[in-house]
Amino acid sequence: MSQKENIFIADDKPYAINALRCIIEDLGSEEWKVVGTANSVDEARRVIDKLTEQQTIVTLGIIDHRMPDESDGKLVAIQLKQAFPQVKTASFSTYEDEEITWGDFNWDKGSRPTEIVKLIRNT
Numbered sequence: 001m002s003q004k005e006n007i008f009i010a011d012d013k014p015y016a017i018n019a020l021r022c023i024i025e026d027l028g029s030e031e032w033k034v035v036g037t038a039n040s041v042d043e044a045r046r047v048i049d050k051l052t053e054q055q056t057i058v059t060l061g062i063i064d065h066r067m068p069d070e071s072d073g074k075l076v077a078i079q080l081k082q083a084f085p086q087v088k089t090a091s092f093s094t095y096e097d098e099e100i101t102w103g104d105f106n107w108d109k110g111s112r113p114t115e116i117v118k119l120i121r122n123t
Contacts, residue, residue: 005120006035006057010044010076011064011092016109020062020092023113028120041067044076048083058084060123063103065093074102088123 007024009017017037024032035056038044051058061080063073077089091103107119 004031004033005029005059005123006033007120008036008038008044008047008051008058008061008080008087009034009063010038010041010061010067010073012039012067013064014039016064016092020116023116024120027113027117032120038076041075041079045079048079052083058087060120061087061089062092062107063089065091072102077102090119090123 009020011017011020017039021034021037024034035058036047036051038047048058058080061077063076063080065073067073067076073091077091080087080089088104089102090105090107092107092109105119105123107116111119
């Protein structure tokens with residue numbers, strides 16, 4: 001991945017968002033930027049709408065598989081794909097026993113920071 005990556009993160013755990021942001025900003029490329037975050041499906045909708053209004057194009061969405069309000073991250077992925085058809089989505093989960101099929105990529109939350117950087121580079 002040699003182009004600039006505008007990354008959107010959705011997770012109901014603020015510490016997970018902060019950890020990903022730190023990994024991206026501290027270990028990632030200078031070309032990577034977290035342009036939006038959300039803690040719920042409803043908040044994701046609002047942030048995506050705002051990014052669209054600002055003409056900020058999201059190129060990668062890292063989305064928790066299970067979000068609050070009894071929904072899953074698939075709804076956020078659908079919203080991202082509707083707003084930004086070229087976006088790649090990664091489901092980010094601790095649920096190893098479930099088959100997650102909605103993301104372009106499926107990443108384990110137990111991944112080490114260097115592995116997450118490698119995963120982003122390979123998208």
